[in-house]
Amino acid sequence: MKPEERIIIIDFGGQYAQLIARRVRECGVYSEIVSYRTALADILAKEPKGIIFTGGPASVYEEGAPQPPEGIFAAGIPIFGICYGMQHMCHEFGGVVERPKNKEYGFARVYKDGDGDIFRDVAAQTDVWMSHGDYVASAPEGFAVIGHTEHTPIAAIADTERKLYGVQFHPEVEHTREGMKMLRTFLHDVCGCRGDWTMEHYAAQAIREIRERVGDGKVLLALSGGVDSSVCAQLLSRAIGSQLTCIFVDHGLMRKNEGDEVEAAFRDSGMHFIRVNAQDRFLGRLAGVTDPETKRKIIGEEFIRVFEEEGRKIGQVDFLAQGTIYPDVVESGEGNAAVIKSHHNVGGLPAVVDFKGLIEPLRDLFKDEVRALGEELGLADYLVRRQPFPGPGLAIRVMGEVTKGKLDTLREADAIWREEIAKAELDRKVSQYFAVLTANRSVGVMGDSRTYSYTLALRAVVTTDFMTAEWARIPYEVLEATGNRIVNEVEGINRIVYDITGKPPATIEFE
Numbered sequence: 001m002k003p004e005e006r007i008i009i010i011d012f013g014g015q016y017a018q019l020i021a022r023r024v025r026e027c028g029v030y031s032e033i034v035s036y037r038t039a040l041a042d043i044l045a046k047e048p049k050g051i052i053f054t055g056g057p058a059s060v061y062e063e064g065a066p067q068p069p070e071g072i073f074a075a076g077i078p079i080f081g082i083c084y085g086m087q088h089m090c091h092e093f094g095g096v097v098e099r100p101k102n103k104e105y106g107f108a109r110v111y112k113d114g115d116g117d118i119f120r121d122v123a124a125q126t127d128v129w130m131s132h133g134d135y136v137a138s139a140p141e142g143f144a145v146i147g148h149t150e151h152t153p154i155a156a157i158a159d160t161e162r163k164l165y166g167v168q169f170h171p172e173v174e175h176t177r178e179g180m181k182m183l184r185t186f187l188h189d190v191c192g193c194r195g196d197w198t199m200e201h202y203a204a205q206a207i208r209e210i211r212e213r214v215g216d217g218k219v220l221l222a223l224s225g226g227v228d229s230s231v232c233a234q235l236l237s238r239a240i241g242s243q244l245t246c247i248f249v250d251h252g253l254m255r256k257n258e259g260d261e262v263e264a265a266f267r268d269s270g271m272h273f274i275r276v277n278a279q280d281r282f283l284g285r286l287a288g289v290t291d292p293e294t295k296r297k298i299i300g301e302e303f304i305r306v307f308e309e310e311g312r313k314i315g316q317v318d319f320l321a322q323g324t325i326y327p328d329v330v331e332s333g334e335g336n337a338a339v340i341k342s343h344h345n346v347g348g349l350p351a352v353v354d355f356k357g358l359i360e361p362l363r364d365l366f367k368d369e370v371r372a373l374g375e376e377l378g379l380a381d382y383l384v385r386r387q388p389f390p391g392p393g394l395a396i397r398v399m400g401e402v403t404k405g406k407l408d409t410l411r412e413a414d415a416i417w418r419e420e421i422a423k424a425e426l427d428r429k430v431s432q433y434f435a436v437l438t439a440n441r442s443v444g445v446m447g448d449s450r451t452y453s454y455t456l457a458l459r460a461v462v463t464t465d466f467m468t469a470e471w472a473r474i475p476y477e478v479l480e481a482t483g484n485r486i487v488n489e490v491e492g493i494n495r496i497v498y499d500i501t502g503k504p505p506a507t508i509e510f511e
């Protein structure tokens, strides 16, 4: 996608690069993160209206401290340096950066010493969030000090002539109360961005570009029913209608009614929709298998096999489409942040079908933007709001051997848990919630009889990035209502536990 107005965020390895990018987009301006190693010519080719330097763990005096490409300051583009970004700017222009005696982490109060453009709409005293070891001891020539805190004499600087700005704190985090004002002033007033980046705008442009690229070619998409692939399917079907074929492999490991919901959303959408009912194949291959990794591997392989067989029936396609989203791209190491995991989506499905090119129309979007795009395109709400669901599905939520009976039991119990969470209006507050059928059986009593049945675990977590998570503090009444309903309505469960471990040490899923 090529939006007209673009802000480039130069990543120095800070943990907040993605958050900065989102904040900029919240101001209606398209933003992109690039590594500090990116060549100047590549940055200039993107025609940025402004540049933001992120924070980072390094110290400017360290050997090999990250540096932006040479010539960046001479390019005449406004620059906003955050934390390490500010320190680098100071260092570059002859200021002094030091290690302080009293480090300032967390909340600090900034006292305004000037407007320097970015502080224009900010109160005389404002709370901010600090998190860095070094600070600027002396501002370079041409820069005015526009704010200080109790322990940091130079908390913000501005050279309004050259349009260079720096803050020691993090304007992008919520704790910095007027951070968005500072960013907005920088984007709109200093960089002159109109701020008309909206989902409607994005959708129209994406549809135009897809049509141009595809021409009268054929596109194939593996549709899982998750948010990303569903939005991708909806977008492509709007753009190219019947030139799109979606293969939805129903492996029988979905939650209650999910397979039918996906079919209902796309059956009459104008695309060529193929639902492959492969439940028996998957169950057959999983019979007798108890090891979690083996289960994952079998499901992955079988998925490819089914897709391959269906793909062969379709024959040659021109493009393979994928619902890769921006965090997948950044996490896979294309940005500068440490490579966290090689995401399964990038590079994705192996070349099981013959195709000329890859189409990834969500590659620039964050998850919440993907949802907003789905809404914009009129995608069914239950697909837009769907919580993350692992590829191997319920097979990794039935601990040990997977059978049809156990899957059905789990589906019913999980549906009740989800209903009760929704009824209590917790569904938007909790990030992911599901039930797990453990492999543990215990003794119980029901009526006058002894039972020996399975233990069900309820899980609910709160997280922003799914790399770490906290267990959700679900009110007792909701747990009680869920427990009562499950024992009364679902057979084969006589004990229910709630998981109170975070990640780490546990993972979100049980297997």
Ligand code: XMP
Pocket (backbone or CB within 6 Å): 296, 388, 389, 390, 391, 392, 432, 466, 503, 506, 507, 508, 509, 510
């Ligand atoms: P864990 O269990 O690793 O899960 O804490 C983190 C997030 O990833 C999801 N997850 C998966 N997603 N394929 C996927 O597409 C998988 O094999 C898989 N395993 C875990 C999990 O649901 C959670 O959101």
